[in-house]
Every structure is written in C-alpha cells, then in structure tokens.
Amino acid sequence: MEHILHVTLPEATARAGKEIDQLTVIMDMQGLGLKHLSPSWLSLVGEAVTVIESNYPEVLGACFVINAPPLFSRLYSLVKPLLSKATQEKVQVLDSNYPETLLQHCDAESLPAVYGGSLIDPDGDPSCPSRICWAGPVPDSQINQSKQPHAPPPVIRVALSRSASAQSLGSSEQFSVVEVARGGQRDIPVGFLPVGVELSWCVVVFAKSFLSCL
Structure with missing residues (x-):
C-alpha cells in the first residue's frame, strides 16, 4: 500500500494531469475453490483487511468483484464484519455482464480487453500479463529443481x-x-524462520x- 500511495497514485496523477488519490479495484474470483479456504489463508486475509482498514481507509474508491463462484458469498461473510460500513458500500459483486459496469468507471484504454476494455499487450494478448501479475499455480520453471545437495538446515x-x-x-x-x-508460562520469540x-x-x-x- 505504501508503494501505491507514494509511487502508483503519483504516477497516475502525472499521466492524467489531475489529482488521482483513490483506486478502482477489480477482483477476479475465477478459480476460487475450497482449497483456498485454509485457516492460514483466512488468517492472512483477515490481517491484511484489518491493516488496510486501519491505515488506508480512503484509498479504495470502488471494488468490483467479478466471476465470483457461489463459494464467494461464504468467504465474504467472514471478511465483511472486518470492513467499515463505508467500505462495504464500495464493494459491488457483478454478474456476467460486468464489462458494461466496468466501462462506466474505467477508461477503455486503461481496462484490459479481457474485461471489455481496449488495453492489450504489445504482442496482442488481451489479458495483459506484462502489466498484471495473474494468480495461479507456481510454474514448474520457478520451482527449484536442483539436484545438488543442500546444506543441513540451521x-x-x-x-x-x-x-x-x-x-x-x-x-x-x-x-x-x-x-x-x-505453573508458569513463557513465550520464546524466534522471529521469522525459513522452511x-x-x-x-x-x-x-x-x-x-x-x-x-x-
């Protein structure tokens, strides 16, 4: 969020020639499944929402949720109590006709073609992977396949x-x-530990x- 405040929004302001101080967020829930609802994942989401709500309440201008499976309603019911009423009013869950709504809030040239806009990558890819880091399984090419023996862990x-x-x-x-x-107890802080x-x-x-x- 600090990067957004100090880099992304100022750059957007310079390009637009007017003050840009809020974000329009598009949350694509395509592929959301039960495998994502682990306690650790839910805890991470809860902590992230709490931090954003406490420190950056007005950065969010609007949030549009698209391609939401039925499971999303259960997930949102867990997160919703952490959101202020003002933030809840900024969240809209759209149906399959979402491109029309998105274009009412986003310039076509800034909206990827895959979502109904006109923005494409230099190679013509409508999903604009050069601009958007799409979620998904970690590619095999990014997983350490080294056969070299590793030093014993500390x-x-x-x-x-x-x-x-x-x-x-x-x-x-x-x-x-x-x-x-x-009969006493002691907490032993060890900091962040690698796998x-x-x-x-x-x-x-x-x-x-x-x-x-x-």
Whole structure:
C-alpha cells in the first residue's frame, strides 16, 4: 500500500494531469475453490483487511468483484464484519455482464480487453500479463529443481529451566536459557524462520534433591 500511495497514485496523477488519490479495484474470483479456504489463508486475509482498514481507509474508491463462484458469498461473510460500513458500500459483486459496469468507471484504454476494455499487450494478448501479475499455480520453471545437495538446515535450540546455568546445559551458543516458575508460562520469540529450520528444547526440572531433564 505504501508503494501505491507514494509511487502508483503519483504516477497516475502525472499521466492524467489531475489529482488521482483513490483506486478502482477489480477482483477476479475465477478459480476460487475450497482449497483456498485454509485457516492460514483466512488468517492472512483477515490481517491484511484489518491493516488496510486501519491505515488506508480512503484509498479504495470502488471494488468490483467479478466471476465470483457461489463459494464467494461464504468467504465474504467472514471478511465483511472486518470492513467499515463505508467500505462495504464500495464493494459491488457483478454478474456476467460486468464489462458494461466496468466501462462506466474505467477508461477503455486503461481496462484490459479481457474485461471489455481496449488495453492489450504489445504482442496482442488481451489479458495483459506484462502489466498484471495473474494468480495461479507456481510454474514448474520457478520451482527449484536442483539436484545438488543442500546444506543441513540451521538448528535453533531453546532450553527452559527453573534455575539452571547455561554451562549445565551446554554451550550458551547452543541454547538460550530462560526460567519458568512453577505453573508458569513463557513465550520464546524466534522471529521469522525459513522452511526446514529445526526447533529443539530441553526442559530441566529441579525437585528437592534430584534433577530431571526431559
């Protein structure tokens, strides 16, 4: 959104010769299916909507939803409570005659031909892939097919103890030692971890005269 505010909209203003401070968004729901409704995906959408609503409420001028399958109504019912009334009024779900409505809000030369406008790519492609990053499966060409052996993933070890020293658990470079009171809880922030990182922990319990390591 910061890029839109500081780059996209100023560039549009320069081209149009007048102030452009809002977006007209076209959401093409073609291909939306149950495979997209994972908890992590819904959580991501919810967080994104919350951030945009809290920080960029007036950037959206209008939002047109096209090619929406029946499943979309269920998805939108989950997102709608996160939207302000003003934003909800900007969202329109269009039927199959959407080109007519889109052309009422978008210049034909700015609307891809695939949506009823006159904009095409230099090679004549009406979907304008040089301008639009279309969603879809990741192409095989973009997936790492290397047969070379990879270095083992990094290991992050966290030791939880009530009153232990780093020396009793090994090198302090291997473990971060924290104390947890009886019946207590501790959150251990580890930051963003890439795929393949291994998390290990050692819980040391002191009870009177004996020591137990779990």
